[in-house]
Amino acid sequence: MSDAQNVQKAGIDEKYCSSCGSIIKKEAVICPKCGVQQKSLVADGEVSTKWLTVLLLHIFLGMFGVAHFYSGKTKRGVLMLVLTVGGMIFTFAFIGFAAILVAFVFWIIDLVEIVSGKYTNAQGQVIAQNK
Numbered sequence: 037m038s039d040a041q042n043v044q045k046a047g048i049d050e051k052y053c054s055s056c057g058s059i060i061k062k063e064a065v066i067c068p069k070c071g072v073q074q075k076s077l078v079a080d081g082e083v084s085t086k087w088l089t090v091l092l093l094h095i096f097l098g099m100f101g102v103a104h105f106y107s108g109k110t111k112r113g114v115l116m117l118v119l120t121v122g123g124m125i126f127t128f129a130f131i132g133f134a135a136i137l138v139a140f141v142f143w144i145i146d147l148v149e150i151v152s153g154k155y156t157n158a159q160g161q162v163i164a165q166n167k
């Protein structure tokens with residue numbers, strides 16, 4: 037038991053045991069020193085599948101309101117769909133571009149909501165990044 041051991045710092049692939057403070061492997065589920073189960077980092081940092089689905093649907097198909105349909109917000113989905121598809125049909129006229137621009141602004145607002153964890157489903161429940 038030297039002093040050098042006491043001031044030892046955890047390496048990149050190491051962490052401190054949540055119970056006894058021993059330096060253990062980052063991947064360790066149970067501390068080999070005291071046998072206490074570590075607070076699961078995987079569960080804490082795990083990204084919600086629902087959130088990821090909403091995010092990807094919104095990025096790739098959000099202009100068509102697909103993320104809203106997935107979340108059960110049909111009205112918002114239809115609005116996006118009408119603005120985007122309607123805008124595409126009427127691109128020969130100014131109204132078409134205006135509709136697509138409005139849809140794009142909504143898309144940006146929704147993207148910010150999803151990323152910042154403020155996006156809710158039809159029941160008003162927040163679809164956050166973490167479970």
Ligand SMILES: [Zn+2]
Nearest residue numbers: 053056067070
């Ligand atoms: Zn321990």
